[in-house]
Amino acid sequence: MKQSWRCWPSSPSTKTGEPPPLAEIIDHIIVRYHDRHREQLPELILQATKVERVHADKPSVPRGLAKYLTLLHEELSSHMMKEEQILFPMIKQGMGGQAMGPISVMESEHDDAGELLEVIKHTTHNVTPPPEACTTWKAMYNGINEMIDDLMEHISLENNVLFPRALAGE
Numbered sequence: 001m002k003q004s005w006r007c008w009p010s011s012p013s014t015k016t017g018e019p020p021p022l023a024e025i026i027d028h029i030i031v032r033y034h035d036r037h038r039e040q041l042p043e044l045i046l047q048a049t050k051v052e053r054v055h056a057d058k059p060s061v062p063r064g065l066a067k068y069l070t071l072l073h074e075e076l077s078s079h080m081m082k083e084e085q086i087l088f089p090m091i092k093q094g095m096g097g098q099a100m101g102p103i104s105v106m107e108s109e110h111d112d113a114g115e116l117l118e119v120i121k122h123t124t125h126n127v128t129p130p131p132e133a134c135t136t137w138k139a140m141y142n143g144i145n146e147m148i149d150d151l152m153e154h155i156s157l158e159n160n161v162l163f164p165r166a167l168a169g170e
Helices: 012-016 022-054 065-092 100-123 135-167
Strands: none
Touching: 022 065, 022 135, 065 100, 065 135, 100 135
16 A cells, blocks of 8 residues: 555556655545545435334344444544644645544544444444345445455555655654
8 A cells, every 4th residue: 555656547646657746645544545435424324214114124134233333434434534724734734744643542542433433344244235225235245345445545544655764754
């Protein structure tokens, strides 16, 4: 993931082989991940609520999934707001070297999100729809898999690229 910036076609720095500036990485994170999570999670919560209601009598229904997705949505919303209003402006102003406190909080919250993803995976039998799953159920699981992939890429980019470079004073 440390060279994930190479696949950004819009980055002028990729033409020279240099990593993009931190401000460009931050803008990418907001557009590619934060905005996407804000779209994904409300839709997944609606789908989970519907699946749990319609299929309540089935033993394979992912009971509690809407609750766990709602909790993830709330935690991520708060987390992304802190990044966008506090941490990212610090980094963009060249104060990343002084951001150990906020970065430690963000990394801890990343760990919390990872733990919640494990609960979601357990609740959904590793996000595997049962044979009797309806179209909504299957679409929801596809969406959950996409959200998990997006969130893990997002966390990795911050933990392994953005935060170390910011702390190094770039």
